[in-house]
Amino acid sequence: MYQLRRNRRLRTTEAIRSLVREHTITPNDFLVPLFVVEGTNVKQEILSMPGYYRYSLDLLKNEVKELWAMGLKAVLLFVKVPDNLKDNQGTEALNADGLMQRAIKTVKEVAPEMLVMTDVALDPYSSYGHDGIVEDGYIVNDPTCAVLAKMSLSHAQAGADFVAPSDMMDGRILAIRELLESEGYKNTGIMSYSAKYASAFYGPFRDALDSAPGFGDKKTYQMDFANRDEAIKETLMDIDEGADIVMVKPGLAYLDILRDVSDAVDVPVAVYQVSGEYAMLKAAAEKGWLDHDAIMMEQLIAFKRAGANIIASYFAKDVVRLLG
Numbered sequence: 434m435y436q437l438r439r440n441r442r443l444r445t446t447e448a449i450r451s452l453v454r455e456h457t458i459t460p461n462d463f464l465v466p467l468f469v470v471e472g473t474n475v476k477q478e479i480l481s482m483p484g485y486y487r488y489s490l491d492l493l494k495n496e497v498k499e500l501w502a503m504g505l506k507a508v509l510l511f512v513k514v515p516d517n518l519k520d521n522q523g524t525e526a527l528n529a530d531g532l533m534q535r536a537i538k539t540v541k542e543v544a545p546e547m548l549v550m551t552d553v554a555l556d557p558y559s560s561y562g563h564d565g566i567v568e569d570g571y572i573v574n575d576p577t578c579a580v581l582a583k584m585s586l587s588h589a590q591a592g593a594d595f596v597a598p599s600d601m602m603d604g605r606i607l608a609i610r611e612l613l614e615s616e617g618y619k620n621t622g623i624m625s626y627s628a629k630y631a632s633a634f635y636g637p638f639r640d641a642l643d644s645a646p647g648f649g650d651k652k653t654y655q656m657d658f659a660n661r662d663e664a665i666k667e668t669l670m671d672i673d674e675g676a677d678i679v680m681v682k683p684g685l686a687y688l689d690i691l692r693d694v695s696d697a698v699d700v701p702v703a704v705y706q707v708s709g710e711y712a713m714l715k716a717a718a719e720k721g722w723l724d725h726d727a728i729m730m731e732q733l734i735a736f737k738r739a740g741a742n743i744i745a746s747y748f749a750k751d752v753v754r755l756l757g
């Protein structure tokens with residue numbers, strides 16, 4: 434046979450494959466989620482997230498130093514709030530000396546150039562485990578936006594570089610942007626969880642923060658996973674309201690949405706490979722059913738291929754170790 438074009442020529446050796454490879458993973462791609470708890474000398478493994486931990490502030494310092502030394506230069510902070518500080522209004526979220534505010538300062542103290550992003554939503558602070566204020570069983574939108582804006586300001590005042598609203602209230606990006614602007618925090622960025630679906634993949638995360646909803650579910654604010662066009666509507670509105678970076682969440686089952694969004698926007702697009710995705714791979718690998726490292730890399734490359742510029746992932750350290 435004479436064939437002018439043989440696609441396999443470009444696959445004959447690793448040298449040629451790596452030369453023509455379209456997408457790669459580097460430490461620069463990652464945003465590392467960190468779970469913070471009160472106390473001292475606490476490093477607790479999260480039951481449904483093997484190999485992932487909650488840290489008290491003293492041990493958080495070592496972890497952050499290690500990340501920085503590995504070339505991981507951006508973190509996304511979450512806090513586990515003691516039950517006695519939870520209420521319906523998320524009052525503790527605004528405490529200038531609260532756990533989140535202290536965590537921001539702790540990270541900046543040990544790694545001043547580390548990019549610090551903070552989760553903005555009421556669920557870890559809410560006695561109902563919901564992302565906003567509850568009235569008559571409904572999560573009320575506008576009063577929640579007002580608290581989220583104040584919460585964002587408080588994080589900015591503590592030194593956060595970016596706030597990351599994950600609540601899915603309407604108009605929260607505008608409310609946050611306006612307050613940050615009016616208070617002089619013009620360079621504090623917003624990474625919006627723009628297309629965030631109501632997903633059962635968040636289960637292990639809610640164990641990590643003890644933040645599962647006390648009643649009902651999150652379907653009146655997070656998106657219906659049957660919808661595709663809605664992701665574009667949400668994302669474009671967030672950009673109009675001032676989002677600097679937009680996000681699709683979860684990752685694995687939403688690559689179509691990631692591609693749609695990255696084609697539709699001119700701002701950086703992040704994807705969140707969520708806790709359930711991490712748990713699935715860890716569990717299958719533990720049983721010897723899947724090759725952990727191979728699947729991890731295949732999935733992360735898939736995010737890049739689908740258009741992600743930034744990947745929030747619990748695998749960040751595993752990947753950097755693997756890349757050597």
Ligand code: PBG
Pocket residue numbers: 552554556564599600634635636637638639651706707708709
């Ligand atoms: C809080 C928040 C959640 C996640 C990130 N921010 C949980 C939720 O919305 O219920 C999930 C992250 C993960 O599963 O890894 N609003």
